[in-house]
Amino acid sequence: MNADTTTQNPFPTSTEASSAANGSLNGDANRVRRMAQSLHEAVDSLEQKFGSGSERIMGLQEEYGNMARDQVRANPLAALGAAFAAGFIIAKILR
Numbered sequence: 313m314n315a316d317t318t319t320q321n322p323f324p325t326s327t328e329a330s331s332a333a334n335g336s337l338n339g340d341a342n343r344v345r346r347m348a349q350s351l352h353e354a355v356d357s358l359e360q361k362f363g364s365g366s367e368r369i370m371g372l373q374e375e376y377g378n379m380a381r382d383q384v385r386a387n388p389l390a391a392l393g394a395a396f397a398a399g400f401i402i403a404k405i406l407r
Contacts, residue, residue: 384391
């Protein structure tokens with residue numbers, strides 16, 4: 313046999329086995345950590361997008377609510393007639 317070549321021990325001692333296992337566990341832990349970080353960043357970006365969208369929708373709701381309120385105050389009989397007509401049509405559809 314050649315003295316230059318190094319071979320792996322087919323029967324590793326407990327310290328050799330634990331160091332090899334720790335190396336693979338550290339690699340797995342790093343992969344899990346990187347994946348968790350990327351998922352966390354994705355959730356943060358979605359939260360920002362939905363947050364700005366919901367603020368915009370709430371602004372539109374408030375704006376159209378104020379416009380509807382102004383129309384009802386300006387023409388109360390027309391608003392009452394429109395509400396009655398809408399209720400009548402919905403009642404006929406649901407029967």
